[in-house]
Amino acid sequence: MDYFVMITGKHFSNSQIAELEAKYLNGFYNDEHQNPILYDAANYYAILFQTFLHGNRDKVFKEMSKTEQQNIYKSQDTKFKRAMQYSFNKGHQNAFAVLLIDSREAQEFDKTFFENPNSKLWFIYNFEKMFKKGVTEENLNRDKNEMLIKETRRHFEGGYEEIMYFAKIFYKKGADLAFEQIRKNIVGVKYKIRGRTRLLDLPYNQEMEVTPAFTATYGFEQPGYEEWDVHWDATYGYKASKELIAKFKVHQFSVKEIQAYSSVGAIAYKMIEEQLSDGLSDDDIIYLGEINFILIPPIKQMRFIEHTEIEAIQTSLTLTLSRRLRVSANHILVTTT
Incomplete structure (x- = not known):
């Protein structure tokens, strides 16, 4: 050593x-x-x-x-x-x-x-x-x-x-x-956390794991919405982990809100409504997670995100939100772009 x-x-x-x-x-x-x-x-x-x-x-x-x-x-x-x-x-x-x-x-x-x-x-x-x-x-x-x-x-x-x-x-x-x-x-110590977000209860001054390959740092929030900057996690090394590769956004809606916007022809809300699970009531809360990848030059010795990895990313993000929000997966929708 x-x-x-x-x-x-x-x-x-x-x-x-x-x-x-x-x-x-x-x-x-x-x-x-x-x-x-x-x-x-x-x-x-x-x-x-x-x-x-x-x-x-x-x-x-x-x-x-x-x-x-x-x-x-x-x-x-x-x-x-x-x-x-x-x-x-x-x-x-x-x-x-x-x-x-x-x-x-x-x-x-x-x-x-x-x-x-x-x-x-x-x-x-x-x-x-x-x-x-x-x-x-x-x-x-x-x-x-x-x-x-x-x-x-x-x-x-x-x-x-x-x-x-x-x-x-x-x-x-x-x-x-x-x-x-x-x-x-x-x-026998705790991290010195300066505050936590309202929606996901995550620390402002510490990275969180969002998939087994990605971590995220706090961007900003407002009621019913949070945005995080996504990086490769520490296992990929210092340089890779400092490159911004995506934005992860979380929106909170009620089923009633989604249906109201969908009924007047709002396309995005129509798409969300079509993916809602059966058996949800008007007052049920839905969380939409979006991970938007950024086009950046590849880092030397850094792997590309595989096409087959996209589904794994969506599954991992759903698990992350389910655990943080303490809700079942049928209250969560995750998209990647």
Whole structure:
């Protein structure tokens, strides 16, 4: 490792760190109200991995029957999710080590660091740099990831680079969880949040996750409306995360309002009315989420948003709004442009 982080006033032996890490990782998996960070990301990125597989089939695979192909795709999906869970767990394990290790060479942080709403971002941006070059790849290119790479190479081209790309994302997501657990349970502090939005109850001065790939920062609000600036999340690195890629807008309407505007020929409201679920009453509240992507020059080494990803983005945004607003999905409509 190039450097460590040490928490002021906290001292742990290697065995204590291992015990704490295992305790909190098991707690994560056994929690009745489990943080959805891994579940959401596995389902989201599985779609991108399947897109990769469909575009990189070898000649032998193309000559197989549809049934044989579907069985391989299904097997790949299962192995991919297991491999990404392994990467997630490895990131969690290593984050506990670098944050809690007792070393004279460590960079020391007191409680005020963890109170900063942007402290986790700093940690994720620098997490991979805390290890000597090649160590992260060595940690990830084994076990479930190694099995997935070998299996993928049997029928598809370019699998190693793609799998390691996704593995590093999940590795950092595991570190994200570890940071939050240490901040809450070991350091024992809350973020210094200066205020929260009226509609979604989200902090003005901290990023929020809106999909497993995107975070958003506060733009502005008015009654029944909020607007957020969307960026790649911290797992994609500092430079990518600072590029504005979309605007996310949330509108609040009653069914009665939508019907009133629709009845006088307002086209946008007619389209919303056509998508409303059956069984809603006039007084029911509907939330419309719009994500409007911005045309920007591609960043070097940054991936493009896949066509198949659009549906995953809409599903993730619906989940985000449902959880924040505490309403069922039939009260939410999400569009992308």
